[in-house]
Amino acid sequence: MAGESRNWVLMVTAQTPTNIAVIKYWGKRDENLILPINDSISVTLDPNHLCTTTTVAVSPSFKQDRMWLNRKEISLSGGRYQNCLREIRNRACDVEDKKKGIKILKEDWGKLHLHIASYNNFPTAAGLASSAAGFACLVFALAKLMNLKEDQSQLSAIARQGSGSACRSLYGGFVKWIMGKEENGSDSLAVQLTDEKQWDDLVIVIAVVSSRQKETSSTSGMRESVKTSLLLQHRAKEIVPKRILQMEEAIKNCDFTSFAQLTCADSNQFHAVCMDSCPPIFYMNDTSHRIINIAEKWNRSEETPQVAYTFDAGPNAVLIARNRQTAALLIQRLLYYFPPNSDDLNSYVIGDKSILQDAGLTGMKDVEGLPPPPETKDNIPSQKYKGDVSHFICTRPGRGPVLLADESLALLDSENGLPK
Amino acid sequence: MAGESRNWVLMVTAQTPTNIAVIKYWGKRDENLILPINDSISVTLDPNHLCTTTTVAVSPSFKQDRMWLNRKEISLSGGRYQNCLREIRNRACDVEDKKKGIKILKEDWGKLHLHIASYNNFPTAAGLASSAAGFACLVFALAKLMNLKEDQSQLSAIARQGSGSACRSLYGGFVKWIMGKEENGSDSLAVQLTDEKQWDDLVIVIAVVSSRQKETSSTSGMRESVKTSLLLQHRAKEIVPKRILQMEEAIKNCDFTSFAQLTCADSNQFHAVCMDSCPPIFYMNDTSHRIINIAEKWNRSEETPQVAYTFDAGPNAVLIARNRQTAALLIQRLLYYFPPNSDDLNSYVIGDKSILQDAGLTGMKDVEGLPPPPETKDNIPSQKYKGDVSHFICTRPGRGPVLLADESLALLDSENGLPK
Numbered sequence: 092m093a094g095e096s097r098n099w100v101l102m103v104t105a106q107t108p109t110n111i112a113v114i115k116y117w118g119k120r121d122e123n124l125i126l127p128i129n130d131s132i133s134v135t136l137d138p139n140h141l142c143t144t145t146t147v148a149v150s151p152s153f154k155q156d157r158m159w160l161n162r163k164e165i166s167l168s169g170g171r172y173q174n175c176l177r178e179i180r181n182r183a184c185d186v187e188d189k190k191k192g193i194k195i196l197k198e199d200w201g202k203l204h205l206h207i208a209s210y211n212n213f214p215t216a217a218g219l220a221s222s223a224a225g226f227a228c229l230v231f232a233l234a235k236l237m238n239l240k241e242d243q244s245q246l247s248a249i250a251r252q253g254s255g256s257a258c259r260s261l262y263g264g265f266v267k268w269i270m271g272k273e274e275n276g277s278d279s280l281a282v283q284l285t286d287e288k289q290w291d292d293l294v295i296v297i298a299v300v301s302s303r304q305k306e307t308s309s310t311s312g313m314r315e316s317v318k319t320s321l322l323l324q325h326r327a328k329e330i331v332p333k334r335i336l337q338m339e340e341a342i343k344n345c346d347f348t349s350f351a352q353l354t355c356a357d358s359n360q361f362h363a364v365c366m367d368s369c370p371p372i373f374y375m376n377d378t379s380h381r382i383i384n385i386a387e388k389w390n391r392s393e394e395t396p397q398v399a400y401t402f403d404a405g406p407n408a409v410l411i412a413r414n415r416q417t418a419a420l421l422i423q424r425l426l427y428y429f430p431p432n433s434d435d436l437n438s439y440v441i442g443d444k445s446i447l448q449d450a451g452l453t454g455m456k457d458v459e460g461l462p463p464p465p466e467t468k469d470n471i472p473s474q475k476y477k478g479d480v481s482h483f484i485c486t487r488p489g490r491g492p493v494l495l496a497d498e499s500l501a502l503l504d505s506e507n508g509l510p511k
Numbered sequence: 512m513a514g515e516s517r518n519w520v521l522m523v524t525a526q527t528p529t530n531i532a533v534i535k536y537w538g539k540r541d542e543n544l545i546l547p548i549n550d551s552i553s554v555t556l557d558p559n560h561l562c563t564t565t566t567v568a569v570s571p572s573f574k575q576d577r578m579w580l581n582r583k584e585i586s587l588s589g590g591r592y593q594n595c596l597r598e599i600r601n602r603a604c605d606v607e608d609k610k611k612g613i614k615i616l617k618e619d620w621g622k623l624h625l626h627i628a629s630y631n632n633f634p635t636a637a638g639l640a641s642s643a644a645g646f647a648c649l650v651f652a653l654a655k656l657m658n659l660k661e662d663q664s665q666l667s668a669i670a671r672q673g674s675g676s677a678c679r680s681l682y683g684g685f686v687k688w689i690m691g692k693e694e695n696g697s698d699s700l701a702v703q704l705t706d707e708k709q710w711d712d713l714v715i716v717i718a719v720v721s722s723r724q725k726e727t728s729s730t731s732g733m734r735e736s737v738k739t740s741l742l743l744q745h746r747a748k749e750i751v752p753k754r755i756l757q758m759e760e761a762i763k764n765c766d767f768t769s770f771a772q773l774t775c776a777d778s779n780q781f782h783a784v785c786m787d788s789c790p791p792i793f794y795m796n797d798t799s800h801r802i803i804n805i806a807e808k809w810n811r812s813e814e815t816p817q818v819a820y821t822f823d824a825g826p827n828a829v830l831i832a833r834n835r836q837t838a839a840l841l842i843q844r845l846l847y848y849f850p851p852n853s854d855d856l857n858s859y860v861i862g863d864k865s866i867l868q869d870a871g872l873t874g875m876k877d878v879e880g881l882p883p884p885p886e887t888k889d890n891i892p893s894q895k896y897k898g899d900v901s902h903f904i905c906t907r908p909g910r911g912p913v914l915l916a917d918e919s920l921a922l923l924d925s926e927n928g929l930p931k
Contacts, residue, residue, distance in 0.1 A: 322783060325745045352789075359791040363742060363783035369772075370807040371779040373800045380793045387790040 099193050100508040101186070102148040103236040104501045107228035107492040108138040109213075109220040110259045111295075111409045113354040113401055114338050115361040116268065118317045118327060123170070124276040125255045128317070128324075129331040131268045132338050133259040134411070135287065136295060137489030140442040143224035144495070145209040146502040147232040149195070153204035159502075159510045160209050160225070167207075174252040175230055176205070183237035200237060207232075208502035208510050213484070219297070220260075220403065226253030227260030231492040243491070247281035263287040263490035265342045267335070287488045290345045293411055294418035294446060297484040298425065300378045300406040309404035312365060312372045319369040326364055331357075347413045351396035354411065355386075358401040374404050378429075378479040382408040385424055385464075392466035397421070419450035422483070426452060427461040428473070429480040442485040519613050520928040521606070522568040523656040524921045527648035527912040528558040529633075529640040530679045531715075531829045533774040533821055534758050535781040536688065538737045538747060543590070544696040545675045548737070548744075549751040551688045552758050553679040554831070555707065556715060557909030560862040563644035564915070565629040566922040567652040569615070573624035579922075579930045580629050580645070587627075594672040595650055596625070603657035620657060627652075628922035628930050633904070639717070640680075640823065646673030647680030651912040663911070667701035683707040683910035685762045687755070707908045710765045713831055714838035714866060717904040718845065720798045720826040729824035732785060732792050739789040746784055751777075767833045771816035774831065775806075778821040794824050798849075798899040802828040805844055805884075812886035817841070839870035842903070846872060847881040848893070849900040862905040 116131035156176065158167050167173070183200035187193070195203070207229060211221050230250040234241065241249075247258035251268075258279075259266040264286040271279030307315075316323050334353055341349035365372040375383075383400055390396045398421050399411040410425075412418035422440070431439035434455050440447050452458055467473050495501075504511050536551035576596065578587050587593070603620035607613070615623070627649060631641050650670040654661065661669075667678035671688075678699075679686040684706040691699030727735075736743050754773055761769035785792035795803075803820055810816045818841050819831040830845075832838035842860070851859035854875050860867050872878055887893050915921075924931050 321750050322742050322745065322780065325742065325749075329745075330741050356787075356789055359789070360742065360787050363787040366786060367776075367780050367783040369776055369779070370811075371803060373803075376800075377797045380796075383791060383793075391790075 097151040099191060100148050100150040100152075100503075100505055101188060101191070101193055101195070101236065102146055102498075102501055102503055102505060102508070103232050104144065104146040104495040104498075105228055105232040105235065105492055106138055106142050106144045106495055107224050107231055107260050108135045108263065108489050109141045109143070109224040110135045110256065110266065111220065111401060111403065112256065112259070113350070113399075114331060114334055114357050116255055117361050117364060118313050118323055119255070121276065122314070124279075125251050126276050126279050127255060127268065127270045129327040130270050130335045131256075131259070132284070132335060132342075133256070133266050133268070134293075134295075134488050135260065135263045135266060135491060137486045138493075139489070140484055140486040141213045141219060141224070143209055143211050143221070143228040144500070144502060145207065145225070145228040145232045147229070147236050148206045148503045148508040149203050149236060150206070150508050151203065153206055153508060156205045156207075158207040158209070161211060162510055171226070171253045175226065175249055176233075178249045178252060179230065179233045179237060179239065182239045182241060184240060186236070186238045205233070206503055206508045210502055219299075219407065220256060222254040223256040223260050226250050226257035227492060229253065230257070231261065235494060244280045244282055248277065248279060251276070251279060261491060264289060264488060267339070284339060284342050287490055290342065290488070292414040293488055294415055295486045295488070296410045296412065296418065296421055296425065296446070297486065298382055298408040298410065298429070299481045299484065300376065300408065301479055301481045302376060302406050306374065306405055307372050312368070312374075312404055315370075315372065316364055316368040320364050320367040322367045323364045326360060330360070348396050351390070351399035351411070354399040354401050362402065374406065375402055376406045378476065379406045379408060381428065381476060381479075382410070382425075385428060386410065388466050389424060389464065415446070415449060418446050418485070422446055422450045422452065422485070423461055424464050425480075425483060426458050427464065428476055430458055430475060430477050431455075432478045438482065440483045440485060443487065444485065446485045517571040519611060520568050520570040520572075520923075520925055521608060521611070521613055521615070521656065522566055522918075522921055522923060522925060522928070523652050524564065524566040524915040525648055525652035525655065525912055526558055526562050526564045526915055527644050527651055527680050528555045528683065528909050529561045529563070529644040530555045530676065530686065531640065531821060531823065532676065532679070533770070533819075534751060534754055534777050536675055537781050537784060538733050538743055539675070541696065542734070544699075545671050546696050546699050547675060547688065547690045549747040550690050550755045551676075551679070552704065552755060552762070553676070553686050553688070554713075554715075554908050555680065555683045555686060555911060557906045558913075559909070560904055560906040561633045561639060561644070563629055563631050563641070563648040564920070564922060565627065565645070565648040565652045567649070567656050568626045568923045568928040569623050569656060570626070570928050571623065573626055573928060576625045576627075578627040578629070581631060582930060591646070591673045595646065595669055596653075598669045598672065599650065599653045599657060599659065602659045602661060604660060606656070606658045625653070626923055626928045630922055639719075639827065640676060642674040643676040643680050646670050646677035647912060649673065650677070651681065655914060664700045664702055668697065668699060671696070671699060681911060684709060684908060687759070704759060704762050707910055710762065710908070712834040713908055714835055715906045715908070716830045716832065716838065716841060716845065716866070717906065718802055718828040718830065718849070719901045719904065720796065720828065721899055721901045722796060722826045726794065726825055727792050732788070732794075732824055735790075735792065736784055736788040740784050740787040742787045743784045746780060750780070768816050771810070771819035771831070774819040774821050782822065794826065795822055796826045798896065799826045799828060801848065801896060801899075802830070802845075805848060806830065808886050809844060809884065835866070835869060838866050838905070842866055842870045842872065842905070843881055844884050845900075845903060846878050847884060848896055850878055850895060850897050851875075852898045858902065860903045860905060863907065864905065866905045
């Protein structure tokens with residue numbers, strides 16, 4: 092290890108997307124290595140709207156590994172962080188920064204400490220896959236810093252050991268996590284099915300649902316399901332393998348009808364397995380059910396799916412619209428049933444606001460003037476559920492991890508390696 | 512057929528209980544004969560609190576078959592009524608009432624018309640198995656009127672053709688509906704496992720949950736599940752047969768721990784299968800989920816189940832307490848979380864009110880003074896859900912159908928055969 096002084100800091104900043112599974116991961120066959128009981132498929136969400144930014148730094152002046160998440164220092168002692176750090180250090184290579192006159196040899200990495208700062212541009216632990224984006228970004232950034240020679244798939248197998256679904260955030264577009272067969276987990280990794288440009292008319296609307304319930308974490312929830320659900324093994328062994336093939340075909344052909352049917356059915360089956368666990372796990376609430384009913388009624392009235400829905404381990408709905416036109420019709424329906432509590436439409440629908448404009452919704456007057464959706468016309472005036480949705484995020488499928496070269500975007504100070 | 516005049520009316524009045532399945536019936540293999548895809552087991556509820564009373568009458572003066580349900584005339588043209596009436600008429604025998612000087616020969620029944628009046632002492636179609644009690648009572652009363660020689664099991668196979676679960680209301684105590692193998696359904700009938708006196712310390716509390724949702728009928732719901740759920744066949748073929756054996760064992764041994772585990776697991780699995788249907792069916796709502804969570808938390812804190820829960824095709828909870836002591840503790844918990852909207856405790860907890868007294872709850876002051884259940888003590892003050900439960904019904908396992916000899920209890924006038 093060579094540098095002009097012990098005070099140099101070498102840094103890398105990366106940005107990594109979150110992802111949402113359309114064929115669900117639920118159940119581990121190995122709790123420590125995080126090996127799943129079935130393959131899963133996800134769509135990566137546009138990092139412009141939902142992403143984690145992570146700066147990793149190394150310096151001979153650092154006394155210990157430290158990490159700050161959303162500006163608050165957190166412990167790195169957990170097994171999941173330790174597994175990722177160990178796996179990456181084991182693969183570290185020589186690094187040279189000629190401009191700064193820094194050279195770190197492969198064997199030096201074991202003696203050097205790291206500072207890590209991570210920031211989510213969306214609420215952490217609100218059921219928006221923050222740990223997936225977080226671990227993917229940590230692994231990706233450290234791999235760059237330490238000059239790992241592994242490809243994205245091999246990195247995904249490291250990220251997997253931090254949070255299973257994190258492995259799917261190493262790619263953009265549609266991604267498959269192959270469960271693998273090896274006991275050591277070396278073949279349990281992510282591969283890209285198609286990049287985000289292949290099927291670029293999809294629009295995604297996330298309904299962040301207000302909830303006062305304390306939720307079961309997905310880690311403990313899936314452990315309970317594996318232990319107690321009599322339906323889970325049947326799902327993993329008999330149903331998912333076929334669905335994976337069908338979903339790959341649907342994605343390859345940009346076949347929205349098949350994609351939507353598989354996505355909705357698999358989300359519902361995942362929640363069915365949760366309910367079949369003992370004690371039963373309820374992630375969806377009445378608002379989630381209402382959103383499903385709105386989507387199902389609309390899809391049926393159009394005879395072909397306009398929107399797919401999927402729910403992870405929480406009440407938030409992720410709605411995937413066929414294209415921009417249907418996304419506009421979708422947001423009209425959503426705002427009709429779930430008008431904002433306040434008059435601030437601007438903070439109620441965030442992300443890609445152009446969908447609002449397409450829908451002709453530029454202010455609260457437009458929202459109040461929305462007619463009931465035509466598919467409800469024979470019914471009694473439909474009830475509205477003001478306040479049941481916290482806000483909506485409009486986004487789309489997006490790209491995989493990127494490095495942020497602009498040092499001004501780093502979360503750590505380049506002089507002292509502490510949070511800015 | 513002989514009588515002093517054409518104006519005689521011959522009547523029979525019967526009372527039949529409702530039942531709640533503890534191993535669920537969900538899915539038909541024959542829609543017309545109502546043949547199920549698995550065995551089911553139920554407990555019959557005390558007819559003092561929930562029952563149907565039906566008067567059936569025959570008279571040469573009646574011009575057509577007519578029926579009144581809860582004092583309102585309804586059509587008998589539906590296939591289910593027609594199937595029951597045909598099957599019973601086919602088995603009718605000679606009837607003689609010497610006192611009245613009436614003699615009806617076997618072959619006369621085809622020419623005579625019937626009047627039927629039925630009354631539920633609980634809200635119809637509130638998810639409280641009114642059609643089960645109703646068809647059981649219709650078949651039982653007609654069988655008595657027409658002097659059928661068939662035993663209760665054989666009658667249950669007729670009631671089954673009116674409403675599947677009706678076959679289980681022909682007996683008190685615990686009842687098994689054997690799915691049978693015959694194509695004509697002749698061996699798909701109910702048998703009594705134990706009568707209501709065998710396990711007589713159970714107490715049942717029904718939470719009638721307020722709901723504004725229009726629900727999927729169980730008939731169309733189970734049709735959708737059979738068509739679309741990939742988990743249903745696995746449940747019916749692989750899981751239920753083992754559970755039936757375990758449940759029979761638990762009932763035989765009055766083994767509450769095993770009984771409660773099986774009851775809760777099977778209710779949850781039935782709702783899981785509903786959710787796995789396409790479109791998904793949600794019968795439980797947030798209030799149902801809260802009641803489950805209250806029961807599960809309490810059971811876990813006691814290490815052995817105090818209460819079992821089960822939900823049919825609606826949000827109402829049927830809670831089965833181990834004995835009177837635990838029932839008192841249960842009603843305390845329920846009233847703590849779900850206090851009445853009004854001050855009228857007397858109309859909020861109906862049925863066997865002695866449970867309220869055991870619980871020391873004689874007025875609203877006592878309800879307001881209820882401390883949080885001890886199992887919540889480490890938590891932040893628990894939320895209350897006033898208005899989310901419409902009312903509670905306290906009851907117990909009960910007897911099967913009975914004849915009501917007292918003519919003053921008949922629902923039809925003995926002179927003209929019309930509703931009183």
